[in-house]
Amino acid sequence: MALIALEGMKFYAFHGVYEAERVLGNDYTVDVIVETGIAAASASDSLNDAIINYETVFQICLVEMSKPRNLLEAVVGSIIRNMKVQFPFMKSVRVRVRKLNPPVYGRLMQESRTAHAVPGQAESAWVEDEVSLVSKCPRCKVDFLCYKDDTCWCKTISIHPATLENLKRQFGTSCLCSDCMKLYKG
Numbered sequence: 270m271a272l273i274a275l276e277g278m279k280f281y282a283f284h285g286v287y288e289a290e291r292v293l294g295n296d297y298t299v300d301v302i303v304e305t306g307i308a309a310a311s312a313s314d315s316l317n318d319a320i321i322n323y324e325t326v327f328q329i330c331l332v333e334m335s336k337p338r339n340l341l342e343a344v345v346g347s348i349i350r351n352m353k354v355q356f357p358f359m360k361s362v363r364v365r366v367r368k369l370n371p372p373v374y375g376r377l378m379q380e381s382r383t384a385h386a387v388p389g390q391a392e393s394a395w396v397e398d399e400v401s402l403v404s405k406c407p408r409c410k411v412d413f414l415c416y417k418d419d420t421c422w423c424k425t426i427s428i429h430p431a432t433l434e435n436l437k438r439q440f441g442t443s444c445l446c447s448d449c450m451k452l453y454k455g
């Protein structure tokens with residue numbers, strides 16, 4: 270197993286549901302951790318695809334961080350999606366987006382029974398998601414990489430619609446490994 274990470278990337282961004290966050294912005298850090306190392310290249314002939322390039326990772330984060338969103342979940346989700354598009358040989362990818370010094374407000378009841386807002390302090394608020402991209406081939410039982418959506422390598426392989434129907438009946442909707450897939454190509 271090999272881990273490749275780019276941690277603590279710093280951004281100034283405008284995510285959040287509070288007006289002030291949308292106008293004034295916040296400091297953020299982003300971590301991206303990728304697990305690679307499956308006897309990869311069976312899905313493609315290009316070894317270049319196997320390399321996780323830091324600059325591309327940073328570029329993905331830069332673009333996604335620059336689009337203001339209400340929820341950090343949405344930011345994390347798009348970074349993961351773009352990682353899948355760029356890097357076909359990940360076993361898993363983990364992304365954490367951390368908002369530094371987020372605005373937090375509590376509410377206390379006063380004796381008059383009206384609530385008044387109490388500003389609080391927190392070091393950071395963060396959202397992390399990790400997706401595992403290793404599947405077991407339902408035909409030959411070998412472990413292989415399946416991205417489970419339209420970013421998967423298998424979408425580039427053309428299979429006759431009738432054959433595809435047959436495969437779905439036999440193996441369900443999950444991908445087969447590339448060796449098995451080759452048997453049905455055409």
Ligand SMILES: [Zn+2]
Pocket residue numbers: 406407408409410411445446447448449450
């Ligand atoms: Zn297989």
Ligand SMILES: [Zn+2]
Pocket residue numbers: 414415416417418421422423424444
């Ligand atoms: Zn697939």
